[in-house]
Amino acid sequence: MSKDKTSKEPKLKSMEEPLVKFKNVQKSYDGEILVVKDFNLDVAPGEFVTMLGPSGSGKTTCLMMLAGFEPTTNGTIYLKGKPINNVPPHKRGIGMVFQNYALFPHMTVAENLSFPLEVRKMGKTEREAKVNRALDMVQLGEFGQRRPMQLSGGQQQRVAVARSLVFDPDLVLMDEPLGALDKNLREQMQYEIKHLHESLGLTVVYVTHDQTEALTMSNRIAVFNDGVVLQCSSPEDLYEKPENSFVANFIGENNRLMGTVEAIKGNIATVKTDSGDVVVATKVNVGKVGDRATLSLRPERIIVAPKKGKTPNTYSAKVEELIYHGDHIRTRFSVCGHDDFIVKIPNSIDNVDLKKGKQVDIGWMSEDCLALDG
Amino acid sequence: MSDTSITNSQELLLTNDGVPLKVSLRKSLRRTKIRSFLLILPPLLFLLLMFVTPIGSLLSRSVDDIAINKVFPQTFAQYELWEDKSQLPSEEMFAAVVNDIRVTIKVKDDEGIDIGKNLLGRSGTRMTYEYSGWKSLISKTIKSALKVDKKSKEEVKPFIWEAPFKDKMIKRDKRWAKVEFWQSLGAMKDPYTMGYYLNAVDLKFDANKNIIQKEEYLKIYNTIWIRTLQVSLMVTIFCLLLAYPVAYLLATLPMKTSNLLMICVLMPFWTSLLVRIVAWMIMLQQNGVVNDTLMYILPCFEGMVNLPFFGATNIDLCFSDEDRLPMMYNFTGTIIVMTQVLLPFMILPIYSVMKGIPPSYMKAAQNLGATPTRAFIRVYMPQSVPGIGAGCILVFIVAIGYYITPELVGGKDGIMIGNFVAREMQRTLNWGLAAAMGAILLAAVLVLYWAYDRLIGLDNLKMG
Ligand SMILES: Nc1ncnc2c1ncn2[C@@H]1O[C@H](COP(=O)(O)OP(=O)(O)OP(=O)(O)O)[C@@H](O)[C@H]1O
Ligand SMILES: [Mg+2]
Numbered sequence: 078m079s080k081d082k083t084s085k086e087p088k089l090k091s092m093e094e095p096l097v098k099f100k101n102v103q104k105s106y107d108g109e110i111l112v113v114k115d116f117n118l119d120v121a122p123g124e125f126v127t128m129l130g131p132s133g134s135g136k137t138t139c140l141m142m143l144a145g146f147e148p149t150t151n152g153t154i155y156l157k158g159k160p161i162n163n164v165p166p167h168k169r170g171i172g173m174v175f176q177n178y179a180l181f182p183h184m185t186v187a188e189n190l191s192f193p194l195e196v197r198k199m200g201k202t203e204r205e206a207k208v209n210r211a212l213d214m215v216q217l218g219e220f221g222q223r224r225p226m227q228l229s230g231g232q233q234q235r236v237a238v239a240r241s242l243v244f245d246p247d248l249v250l251m252d253e254p255l256g257a258l259d260k261n262l263r264e265q266m267q268y269e270i271k272h273l274h275e276s277l278g279l280t281v282v283y284v285t286h287d288q289t290e291a292l293t294m295s296n297r298i299a300v301f302n303d304g305v306v307l308q309c310s311s312p313e314d315l316y317e318k319p320e321n322s323f324v325a326n327f328i329g330e331n332n333r334l335m336g337t338v339e340a341i342k343g344n345i346a347t348v349k350t351d352s353g354d355v356v357v358a359t360k361v362n363v364g365k366v367g368d369r370a371t372l373s374l375r376p377e378r379i380i381v382a383p384k385k386g387k388t389p390n391t392y393s394a395k396v397e398e399l400i401y402h403g404d405h406i407r408t409r410f411s412v413c414g415h416d417d418f419i420v421k422i423p424n425s426i427d428n429v430d431l432k433k434g435k436q437v438d439i440g441w442m443s444e445d446c447l448a449l450d451g
Numbered sequence: 452m453s454d455t456s457i458t459n460s461q462e463l464l465l466t467n468d469g470v471p472l473k474v475s476l477r478k479s480l481r482r483t484k485i486r487s488f489l490l491i492l493p494p495l496l497f498l499l500l501m502f503v504t505p506i507g508s509l510l511s512r513s514v515d516d517i518a519i520n521k522v523f524p525q526t527f528a529q530y531e532l533w534e535d536k537s538q539l540p541s542e543e544m545f546a547a548v549v550n551d552i553r554v555t556i557k558v559k560d561d562e563g564i565d566i567g568k569n570l571l572g573r574s575g576t577r578m579t580y581e582y583s584g585w586k587s588l589i590s591k592t593i594k595s596a597l598k599v600d601k602k603s604k605e606e607v608k609p610f611i612w613e614a615p616f617k618d619k620m621i622k623r624d625k626r627w628a629k630v631e632f633w634q635s636l637g638a639m640k641d642p643y644t645m646g647y648y649l650n651a652v653d654l655k656f657d658a659n660k661n662i663i664q665k666e667e668y669l670k671i672y673n674t675i676w677i678r679t680l681q682v683s684l685m686v687t688i689f690c691l692l693l694a695y696p697v698a699y700l701l702a703t704l705p706m707k708t709s710n711l712l713m714i715c716v717l718m719p720f721w722t723s724l725l726v727r728i729v730a731w732m733i734m735l736q737q738n739g740v741v742n743d744t745l746m747y748i749l750p751c752f753e754g755m756v757n758l759p760f761f762g763a764t765n766i767d768l769c770f771s772d773e774d775r776l777p778m779m780y781n782f783t784g785t786i787i788v789m790t791q792v793l794l795p796f797m798i799l800p801i802y803s804v805m806k807g808i809p810p811s812y813m814k815a816a817q818n819l820g821a822t823p824t825r826a827f828i829r830v831y832m833p834q835s836v837p838g839i840g841a842g843c844i845l846v847f848i849v850a851i852g853y854y855i856t857p858e859l860v861g862g863k864d865g866i867m868i869g870n871f872v873a874r875e876m877q878r879t880l881n882w883g884l885a886a887a888m889g890a891i892l893l894a895a896v897l898v899l900y901w902a903y904d905r906l907i908g909l910d911n912l913k914m915g
Binding site: 144145146165166167168169170171172173175176177179181182183192193196197240244 | 809811812814815816817818819820821822823825826829830833834
């Protein structure tokens with residue numbers, strides 16, 4: 078069901094010919110388990126597409142198939158409209174940043190960068206010029222004569238990026254390139270990669286399992302689970318309009334209420350939670366009346382002590398815990414039979430005085446409450 | 452400038468108690484140092500006892516000539532006075548020999564046991580190394596020189612031989628008149644000698660202690676040294692050629708297959724060396740499996756054929772027993788069997804290095820546009836060099852001193868220096884020569900290490 082949605086997405090996005098097209102791609106390593114099940118994805122030129130998903134969901138496998146190191150078990154991958162199933166890796170001309178960088182330890186940084194140009198039989202002067210330009214691009218101009226081992230993690234990472242770009246590929250693949258870096262460096266590098274993407278007009282297919290990274294960097298995100306793409310859309314849509322409960326849960330913080338569908342009217346679904354409360358929610362991905370449903374609510378969309386009649390959903394809740402976060406207060410309520418219902422209350426003047434154990438009303442709009450598959 | 456400021460500031464560094472930082476640091480490190488020293492003490496002692504001491508005594512034995520100098524001090528003193536060494540020496544020298552014998556025969560050891568005869572006997576053996584015939588000449592002379600006049604009425608019975616000795620000795624054995632015997636003393640007159648080393652490389656001292664070539668018919672060792680180097684080099688190269696692909700497979704195949712392959716590689720270690728060599732003998736000898744198979748599968752055709760351009764031609768394609776390949780008891784046999792025996796020593800270090808090369812390097816190289824072959828040569832192979840170096844050094848060192856295989860399958864032209872070391876120690880009892888050969892082997896290995904360090908760097912060596 079999610080499959081047809083993913084294949085619909087890119088078509089809406091642009092009418093250009095996609096640079097990369099996965100068509101019904103399947104992959105199995107052992108002939109018993111499908112690691113990738115019917116993968117469809119179009120990547121338009123200039124796009125920054127991220128594959129996001131938990132560990133073992135098949136992200137690296139997809140990247141390896143695109144780079145040519147793993148054959149597809151079934152289906153076709155197109156590059157610039159041509160099927161590339163039988164093109165060996167060295168003829169695909171795709172740049173790649175490996176998870177552990179894979180910088181050749183026996184060559185200097187400059188030799189590493191010059192390697193792809195050498196195998197392309199480029200002249201010496203041209204090579205040197207390109208290498209220097211690439212090193213300058215990642216602000217490592219003086220480090221050309223060092224060995225990779227003599228560089229810090231962040232510098233190695235930048236060399237790896239420079240090496241993947243030095244031969245001017247149209248497409249660059251990055252497999253968790255920032256996995257080994259600390260938080261500050263990660264954020265700085267995210268910015269630098271994003272900057273390179275924009276200034277060079279690159280097409281990037283990026284793999285990560287860090288959702289913040291995915292949200293801040295990408296044009297589009299394909300959320301993976303268990304070899305299937307569950308949703309492929311822009312960061313905003315992914316956060317605001319998750320199409321199923323996995324995506325809603327995986328991206329950002331999320332309160333979940335389980336229940337059964339009572340009635341469906343237009344795009345409004347009425348769900349009775351397991352505790353017996355009736356909730357009016359936006360219908361996104363539920364079946365018919367009587368089916369199980371998951372209600373998804375963002376913690377920042379909950380209103381504490383709403384004015385009477387303002388919210389269609391208002392319930393009495395008990396404050397279980399207050400955690401001070403500076404700009405907001407994280408409050409844990411017990412409501413509708415859940416005792417881990419999180420609400421983010423902005424730290425502003427006109428806030429209600431909350432204390433542990435106090436009973437208050439909380440409510441939310443039906444647009445902010447999504448009824449998803451159960 | 453900045454350097455001085457750094458040292459200055461270092462001098463000023465004090466701990467809170469006002470003790471200089473360095474002193475305090477040294478103090479705190481002393482205990483760890485003592486502890487680690489105590490920990491390495493047992494292996495250090497073991498090494499000293501079992502390795503350094505024997506090698507030390509080996510080296511000293513290879514230059515030691517003290518024993519004979521103690522037995523014939525007067526003779527060697529006279530030798531120094533001997534002017535024209537192409538003429539027989541004077542009466543004084545003949546007398547010195549007899550006197551030395553008469554003094555030595557009375558020597559007793561610490562417990563009062565007579566050892567004089569033994570000393571003289573060993574001296575004879577030693578002298579024979581320099582010129583063959585000495586041993587029997589000395590023992591004959593000893594008998595005559597020590598003969599006493601039994602009929603004499605005196606208390607201390609006088610020797611029958613009295614000065615002058617020259618004519619008597621020559622009469623007793625004509626060899627005393629041969630100047631070559633006297634000349635050969637020159638090589639023994641110093642308590643420390645290079646003679647054994649010279650001997651080991653087919654050189655010798657002349658009467659004036661100049662280094663000269665041995666006579667052609669006495670030269671044996673140089674060919675053996677060259678052959679030893681040849682065999683070691685060839686075995687190393689063949690091992691490398693065979694081991695590299697195997698190590699690559701071991702390192703890259705999936706676990707299940709590579710384990711099986713590893714067992715095959717290690718199998719020789721579980722089989723006795725002798726059994727393996729005998730197996731090779733069965734395979735390679737004249738009527739062995741390989742030759743029989745070749746005879747069986749090679750075509751046999753004999754007769755007249757009408758060939759285009761050549762017309763009727765007599766063709767004989769049959770192989771007779773003389774055509775069987777000689778692969779045993781010769782150079783070839785030594786090479787084949789040693790390559791097989793030493794192969795694991797090449798495979799294992801290379802494998803252990805290759806195992807540490809992540810597959811992502813090869814992928815990255817191909818991703819950057821290199822063909823698989825090129826990626827292998829430019830990226831994979833340079834990273835396996837430490838393993839190649841370790842394997843080659845290991846195999847070469849083991850090969851250069853190899854003994855058992857050439858002894859069994861080497862025949863006449865596959866024998867190596869190790870066999871001669873054993874021969875000198877067991878048969879001719881020339882331990883000095885054996886020690887000198889051993890020392891030369893040791894030096895060769897050290898030179899090899901040195902060259903490796905200069906070329907590739909010892910820190911680039913990975914033994915496992
Ligand atoms: N060479 C291989 N042989 C067999 N199975 C493999 C192989 N590589 C990956 N797999 C399996 O395929 C599945 C997907 O692996 P993949 O590496 O694509 O995950 P991933 O999404 O990249 O995970 P992570 O975020 O941890 O990198 C996993 O279950 C893994 O065990
Ligand atoms: Mg991965």
